[in-house]
Amino acid sequence: MNKYLRFEYWNECDLGYIYYQGGQHFIFYIDGDITEPFHEEVEDGQENGDGTFIPTYRKGLKRYRIRTTLVPDYLIDAMQRMKLHDHIELTFKSGEIEQIYNVDIEPEWVFEKRLWQALVTITFDMDESITVGACCDNLTVTDAIPEWYWIATDGSDDTGDGHYTTPWKTLAYACTQVTTPGETIHVKAGTYTETAQSVLAVGVSIVGAGPTSIIKSAVAGAIAPWDFGSTIALESAVEGTIGNQSISYLYFDGDSYAADGAINVYRRSNVSIHHCTFYKWHYFAARFRGGAAPPTTYATGNSFHDNTAYDSGGPNVSYGTLQIGGQTGMLIYNNDIQQPGRAGINQEGFPIKYLAGGYNRGLKIYDNILKCNFTGGDNHWHFSIELFASEGGIEIYGNTCVGMIDFSSYLGSEAVNDAAGYGFAVKIYNNTLGCDDLTDFETYGITFERSLTGGTYIYHNNIRNVQTGITFSNPQDGEAWEDVYVYYNLIYNIGQTDGAYGGGILLGRLSDTYVLAIDNWNFFNNVIADTSAGQATYGIRIRGGASIDYTNLTIRNNIITAISQGDGSPIHLDHVNADVVSIENNCFYGSDTDAVTRNTCVITNETTQNNITTDPTFVGATDFHLQADSPCINAGIATGHAFITTDYDGQPVGNPPEIGAYEY
Numbered sequence: 001m002n003k004y005l006r007f008e009y010w011n012e013c014d015l016g017y018i019y020y021q022g023g024q025h026f027i028f029y030i031d032g033d034i035t036e037p038f039h040e041e042v043e044d045g046q047e048n049g050d051g052t053f054i055p056t057y058r059k060g061l062k063r064y065r066i067r068t069t070l071v072p073d074y075l076i077d078a079m080q081r082m083k084l085h086d087h088i089e090l091t092f093k094s095g096e097i098e099q100i101y102n103v104d105i106e107p108e109w110v111f112e113k114r115l116w117q118a119l120v121t122i123t124f125d126m127d128e129s130i131t132v133g134a135c136c137d138n139l140t141v142t143d144a145i146p147e148w149y150w151i152a153t154d155g156s157d158d159t160g161d162g163h164y165t166t167p168w169k170t171l172a173y174a175c176t177q178v179t180t181p182g183e184t185i186h187v188k189a190g191t192y193t194e195t196a197q198s199v200l201a202v203g204v205s206i207v208g209a210g211p212t213s214i215i216k217s218a219v220a221g222a223i224a225p226w227d228f229g230s231t232i233a234l235e236s237a238v239e240g241t242i243g244n245q246s247i248s249y250l251y252f253d254g255d256s257y258a259a260d261g262a263i264n265v266y267r268r269s270n271v272s273i274h275h276c277t278f279y280k281w282h283y284f285a286a287r288f289r290g291g292a293a294p295p296t297t298y299a300t301g302n303s304f305h306d307n308t309a310y311d312s313g314g315p316n317v318s319y320g321t322l323q324i325g326g327q328t329g330m331l332i333y334n335n336d337i338q339q340p341g342r343a344g345i346n347q348e349g350f351p352i353k354y355l356a357g358g359y360n361r362g363l364k365i366y367d368n369i370l371k372c373n374f375t376g377g378d379n380h381w382h383f384s385i386e387l388f389a390s391e392g393g394i395e396i397y398g399n400t401c402v403g404m405i406d407f408s409s410y411l412g413s414e415a416v417n418d419a420a421g422y423g424f425a426v427k428i429y430n431n432t433l434g435c436d437d438l439t440d441f442e443t444y445g446i447t448f449e450r451s452l453t454g455g456t457y458i459y460h461n462n463i464r465n466v467q468t469g470i471t472f473s474n475p476q477d478g479e480a481w482e483d484v485y486v487y488y489n490l491i492y493n494i495g496q497t498d499g500a501y502g503g504g505i506l507l508g509r510l511s512d513t514y515v516l517a518i519d520n521w522n523f524f525n526n527v528i529a530d531t532s533a534g535q536a537t538y539g540i541r542i543r544g545g546a547s548i549d550y551t552n553l554t555i556r557n558n559i560i561t562a563i564s565q566g567d568g569s570p571i572h573l574d575h576v577n578a579d580v581v582s583i584e585n586n587c588f589y590g591s592d593t594d595a596v597t598r599n600t601c602v603i604t605n606e607t608t609q610n611n612i613t614t615d616p617t618f619v620g621a622t623d624f625h626l627q628a629d630s631p632c633i634n635a636g637i638a639t640g641h642a643f644i645t646t647d648y649d650g651q652p653v654g655n656p657p658e659i660g661a662y663e664y
Contacts, residue, residue, distance in 0.1 A: 004029040004145055005066070006091035009082045026085075028078045029145050034092075035065045063102075066122040070189075072210070073116045079105045090124075100124040146186065149178045153190035171206070171215060171232070172196040178204050187213040187250060197223055198232045202243055202268070206232070208250035211277055215252050217259035220282070228283050229260035236267040239291035239326075240299060246272040254281030254312060262312070267291045270301040281312040283319045284349075290326020293357035294389070298328040306334045313339050313349030317381050320353025328420070329362040336369045348372070350383040350403070358388030358409065361420040365396045372403035382443050389413055392454060393422030400432045404466075408449035411476060418454030425454030428461065435465040438532050440498040443467050445491070449474040456484045460648055464493045464622075467502035469528070477514045485641070487524040488648045488661045490624055495534025500565035503536045504528030508543035510574060515547040524639045525557040525647070527624045527661045530564070537566025539591070543574045544601075550578035557636040559587045559616050559624070559660040568592025576601045583608040585637040587616050587659045610637070616660060625662045632659035 010025040082088055083103035091097050102125040107118035147164050151174050155167035168174045171194055174185045181203020189212035197219050200206065208215075217231040231252070234243060243265075252262040261284040265271050271288070278285035285307075290299040304322055313321035321337050324330060337351035351370040354360070370384040384403030385396065388410065396405060405428060409415035418425045433445040445463035448456070452472065463469040469491035475481060486505065495502040505523065509516065523540060530536040539560035544550065560570035570588040573596070581603050588594040594613040612635065617627040626632055636657035647653055648661040658664055 004031050005034075005093065007079075007082060007088065008091070009085040009088040011085055012087045026078070026082070028075060028082075030066070030068055030071070030075075031145070032066045032068050035067075037064050063123055063125055064100075068120045068122070070110070070117040071120060073118070076105070076107050076118050076120060079120060079122065088124075090126075098126050100126050146184070149174060149183060150186045150188060151192065152188040153192065170194060170196075172198045174198075175200050175204070175232075180204070181244065187215070189213055191216055191253075193217075194219060194231055197230065200232055200234050200245070200247075202236065202241060203245055205245045206247045206250065208248070210249045210275070211251045213250050215250055215262075216255055217253065217262070218255060220258065220260045228264070230262065230264035230287070231259060232263045234263070234265045234268050234271060238297075239267045239295050240297035241268050243268040243271040245270070246274065248273070248275045251277045251279070252281070252285065253279050256280050257282040257314075260284075262286060265289070265299075265302065267299065268302075269299045272303045272305070273307065274303070275306045276308075278307065278309040278312045278321070280310070281321075282315065283313070284323050285309045285312040285321045287323045287355055288325070288327055288330065289323075289356050290359070293325065294359040295326035298326050298359070298361065299330075300328045301330075302327060303331040303333075304335065305331060307336075309335070309337045309351075311338070311340055311342070311348075313351065313353070314342055315347045315349070317346065317349060317383075317386075319349040320351060320386070321349065322352050323355035324352070324360060324363070325355035325358055327360045327363060330360065330364070332363070332365045333367050338369075338371050338373060340373045350381075350386050352385045353383070354386060354388040357413070359391060360387065360389075360394065361391045362393035362422060363387075363390075363395070365399065367398040368400075370399060370401045370403065382441075388415065390416050390426060392418035392420040392425055394426045396426075396428045397430045402435055404444040404447050405431075405433065406444075406447045406449070407452075408447075408474075409451070411450075413450070414453075415450030416448065416452045416454065416456065423455070425452075425456050427457045427459075429457070429459045431461045433461060433463045433466070434493075438465045438493050438495070438497050438534050439467070440496055441467075442496075444471055445469045447471045447473070450476055451479045452481045452484065454483065457643075458484075458486045459488050459644075461489045463489060463491045465532070466494060467496050467534075468506050469494060469504050471506040473506060473509060475509055475514070475516055477516075480517050480519070481521075482517075482519040484520070485522045485524070485644075486526065487522070487639070487644055488646075489526045490648065490661055491526060492529040492622060492624075493532035493534060494528070494530050495532075495536035495565065497533050497535070500535040500537050502534065503538035503541060503563065504560065505540045506538075506543070507541070508548065508576075510543040510545060511548070512546040512575075514545060516549070518544075518548065518550045518553075520552045521550070521554070522639070522641070523555045523558060524641075524644065525636070525657065525659070525661055526559075528558065528560045528570075529618075529624070530562040531621050535565040536563055537568070538572045539563050539570040539588075541567075541572045541574065542576050544576040544578075546575075546577075548575075548577065550576060550581070552580045553578055554582040554639075555586065556582060556584050556639060557586065557657060557659045559589075559632065561588075561590045561616070563591035565592075567597055569595065569597040571596045573598045573601050573603070575599065576603065578603045579605055581606040581608075583611065585610045585635060585659060587612050587614070587632050587635075589613060589615055610635075612659075624660060626658060626660060626664045628664075630664065633664045635659050
């Protein structure tokens with residue numbers, strides 16, 4: 001690689017591998033030229049006892065200087081650490097190798113498009129040898145700049161050949177030339193206006209320089225029925241085709257919605273989109289579709305992570321910034337996806353939305369920021385995540401969401417099950433959900449519609465500033481709802497500000513015509529508190545009808561406070577026909593009626609006992625830890641489930657447990 005200056009540095013001293021990294025060589029490359037030598041006077045000497053420098057003699061040094069173009073911060077770090085090693089070699093573009101010393105690094109920092117970079121001046125000597133002194137260092141620096149394949153704003157699709165020095169000009173053309181699996185197309189810094197779709201071959205990756213590599217698209221129109229005019233298409237004829245490729249470190253500009261979508265992945269597996277930015281796309285930023293609905297072979301191993309997206313989903317509820325369908329084991333993490341309102345009625349989509357009927361398995365969505373930053377006017381839906389036909393092993397955790405997490409499906413289709421055999425259908429935990437402030441429109445934390453089987457676990461979530469925290473509603477006639485566990489959640493600041501409606505948890509469908517079997521529902525150790533200007537009407541409301549049958553309904557160890565509108569009760573059963581009901585060891589305080597209320601119910605084998613109605617003495621208005629005098633300490637009852645081991649803080653659950661979400 002003689003077209004670039006090559007710096008290699010290491011320690012020659014043998015003082016031990018732990019501290020001095022003996023024998024480990026570090027290398028980086030830069031593109032630059034060395035200036036003619038200049039002379040610099042240096043005084044040798046030492047400090048005396050009071051810190052005064054005493055020169056012994058003066059010598060003249062022949063010095064050299066390199067001035068780089070803008071380089072990223074990690075490369076500057078490599079340069080700075082180089083000077084701390086006792087052996088530094090410079091390989092020139094001609095191939096000549098010389099040892100250098102007295103290295104000095106002077107960066108001039110700039111922050112441009114979310115990235116710290118610098119112009120760097122490297123100064124050094126070459127006419128004699130010194131030992132700088134050993135250094136503890138374990139830095140891995142950048143690899144050599146590859147010669148192939150590149151696009152640049154000053155490149156040419158007519159005369160370029162893709163080499164670093166003779167690059168192509170457009171991504172679309174580069175994709176027609178680079179088709180061998182394992183190859184990578186590199187995008188130099190600059191803005192590229194792409195007017196044609198880039199069709200990316202199997203196994204070929206694209207990597208840019210970060211936010212300075214900007215793909216600005218004018219690609220629109222349905223190029224194929226499944227891609228809606230995506231700017232980059234990764235599309236295969238056979239479901240499950242192994243892609244083994246990635247798209248990374250690029251800034252995708254949708255030209256204020258003029259372009260349809262950035263990336264479409266269809267029938268491909270092992271595709272990763274990461275460290276990219278998406279801005280103002282009409283329909284979507286990225287789509288991952290397995291194939292048919294449902295697919296015969298699901299896509300596997302795809303991921304979307306460490307990306308930022310703003311206003312890139314719409315124009316209505318049929319679209320989203322990231323759309324997924326027919327996926328097994330897909331990972332979605334460390335993304336920041338923001339969807340503001342768009343002008344007009346129902347114009348914005350959702351941060352994450354199902355595609356092609358859903359049919360996702362083993363999906364993990366974690367450590368993301370997902371926000372629908374718009375109001376409830378014009379009957380907008382307010383979802384951060386919407387999934388249809390979830391088939392088991394779905395985990396959603398560690399996210400901050402403005403907008404509800406919604407599970408549903410089309411009429412006649414199953415919404416949630418464990419068809420794939422993961423041992424559970426859905427787990428939702430450790431999320432912060434809800435709006436920044438209480439609203440005057442319909443909002444929820446978590447919602448489930450249609451069928452619900454296979455084991456659903458909702459725990460350790462912070463849900464606030466919503467109309468209702470968790471809802472299970474709109475089942476279809478003849479469906480089964482079973483095996484649901486809701487425990488150690490905080491649900492507070494609930495209801496709407498402009499009317500009496502909403503509450504903590506809503507279950508069921510009030511109907512005398514539907515036939516439903518609802519079995520094994522459990523609500524343990526939740527805190528439900530209306531501590532705001534909301535007008536909540538219930539803590540937990542259970543609804544039913546003439547042909548809706550509940551069995552094994554358990555409500556234990558919950559604290560429900562300050563329900564003062566509508567029914568004004570902590571627990572309300574409305575037209576419930578049930579067998580085996582346990583409502584035990586809860587704390588009801590500060591509501592209009594601190595008791596379980598019923599309307600036209602037929603309940604057999606009911607145990608309602610040991611519920612207390614005294615102040616739980618929270619630490620604060622939104623701090624639901626218990627004070628020392630709380631009547632809820634050691635007042636709970638065992639849940640009977642071995643998987644419930646820790647409270648909201650992660651502390652071990654005692655025997656007996658506390659009432660509420662925290663152990664004392």
